Amino acid sequence: MSNHKLAFIYTPEVERLSYPPDCPFTTRRVVQTRQRLLSFGLLGGEARAEVVPRKATLEELERFHTARYLEELQRAAGGELSVEGLHMGLGGSDTPVFKDLVEYGAWACGAALTAADLLLAGTVDIAFSLSGGFHHAMVEKAAGFCYLNDVVLACMRLAAAGKRVACLDVDAHHGDGTQAAFYRRNDVLTLSLHESGKTLFPWGGFEDEIGEGPGLGYNVNVPLPAGIYDAAFLMAFDRVALPVLEKYNPDVIVLELGMDALAGDPLTHLCLTNNGLMNALGTLLRLNKPLLIFGGGGYHLENTVRGWVLAWRTCCGEEEHDFSAGMGGCMLANSEWPGGLRDRERVVTDEQRRAVESELHSTMQILLGNISFLGGDSA
Numbered sequence: 001m002s003n004h005k006l007a008f009i010y011t012p013e014v015e016r017l018s019y020p021p022d023c024p025f026t027t028r029r030v031v032q033t034r035q036r037l038l039s040f041g042l043l044g045g046e047a048r049a050e051v052v053p054r055k056a057t058l059e060e061l062e063r064f065h066t067a068r069y070l071e072e073l074q075r076a077a078g079g080e081l082s083v084e085g086l087h088m089g090l091g092g093s094d095t096p097v098f099k100d101l102v103e104y105g106a107w108a109c110g111a112a113l114t115a116a117d118l119l120l121a122g123t124v125d126i127a128f129s130l131s132g133g134f135h136h137a138m139v140e141k142a143a144g145f146c147y148l149n150d151v152v153l154a155c156m157r158l159a160a161a162g163k164r165v166a167c168l169d170v171d172a173h174h175g176d177g178t179q180a181a182f183y184r185r186n187d188v189l190t191l192s193l194h195e196s197g198k199t200l201f202p203w204g205g206f207e208d209e210i211g212e213g214p215g216l217g218y219n220v221n222v223p224l225p226a227g228i229y230d231a232a233f234l235m236a237f238d239r240v241a242l243p244v245l246e247k248y249n250p251d252v253i254v255l256e257l258g259m260d261a262l263a264g265d266p267l268t269h270l271c272l273t274n275n276g277l278m279n280a281l282g283t284l285l286r287l288n289k290p291l292l293i294f295g296g297g298g299y300h301l302e303n304t305v306r307g308w309v310l311a312w313r314t315c316c317g318e319e320e321h322d323f324s325a326g327m328g329g330c331m332l333a334n335s336e337w338p339g340g341l342r343d344r345e346r347v348v349t350d351e352q353r354r355a356v357e358s359e360l361h362s363t364m365q366i367l368l369g370n371i372s373f374l375g376g377d378s379a
Helices: 028-039 067-077 083-087 101-121 150-160 176-182 230-248 274-286 301-316 328-332 350-369
Strands: 006-009 048-051 126-129 165-169 188-195 219-224 252-256 291-294
Touching: 006 101, 006 301, 028 301, 067 083, 067 101, 101 126, 101 150, 101 291, 126 301, 150 165, 150 176, 150 188, 150 252, 150 291, 165 176, 165 230, 176 188, 176 219, 188 230, 219 230, 219 350, 230 274, 230 350, 252 274, 274 301, 291 301
Parallel strands: 006 048, 006 126, 126 291, 165 188, 165 252, 188 219, 252 291
Antiparallel strands: none
16 A cells, blocks of 8 residues: 555536537546546545645736737637637637637646645645646647646746756657746756657657756657557656656656557557556656646547556555456446456567667667756756
8 A cells, every 4th residue: 555645636617518529638538537436446535535626717827828818718718719819729620619618727727736735735745637737738829629738837836836846748749838838947847758749749849859048958858659669668768757857856746647648549659558657657656756647638538547547546556456457347337458457468569669669769869868968957
């Protein structure tokens, strides 16, 4: 059993809010994750608390976003999309206009700030804010289903309290909005392992994007080749991400735990299993730092829910007792894989291995050559 105190930040408000029905992003992910945790008896009590957040205020949202951008969001949610709103990214295929866009985003930002405050107060060690993870939203631009950047707001809250923050993003998509927010700062390290911008939106996040000015060396990208599998991902994590984190020595780690890196996600091209992601999470837990976990992407509903439930259980220290294994699809509401929460191991073909290793070798050469520089000066 773990001695960590966990908080699951959740409001019933998300159950009445939704993206358009044809949008790949669905708010049902966090609703079903909570239901699954309750059914397993993993939620409730002082050590595994469910915490209801407040909605972020306009003043709090303006700490990152501009007033005119927030006005355009409100206008669009009310059914009026202006030319200026279009220039701010609204109305695209990945930024649909719908009535709940501001309210859902404000609740997600409120959940993020609630989680940050719990960590600052020392009330909990690990806080899950799965309703958010909107890492593409810029100061004045929406993108990638993201309108309000809750990740940035939480990092800003933690940094304002004097904490050294490491924002680690393992979502398949590069967190360009989060990177841009802290690109010239050294109190928030941004570290991202994502599918290469050569093959996936937002078409950036390359090795040479390492920060500017005071932030030089405090932004680290590990672009991953399409088809990457667990062993190759964990090699990159252990040889780049872990040394950078250890050098920076953060007071708190913010983790974007998107599940769109899993094999079978309809929007990405990676081939991880949740076993690989849980191994990386286990490494982070051994650093013994306060941890704020965001949801982020994940467009295969059942795989995403199963991965997040497994992450919560891993943080609870329940991993050695897979009580769900063998219960089968009926108990898990999963007709695809009857073996419990963990994914089956995937066979890696020789062709896949050669393609991944060739591209990853070039990336690692660059990053390992700069490893003493990345992460900035030692604290």
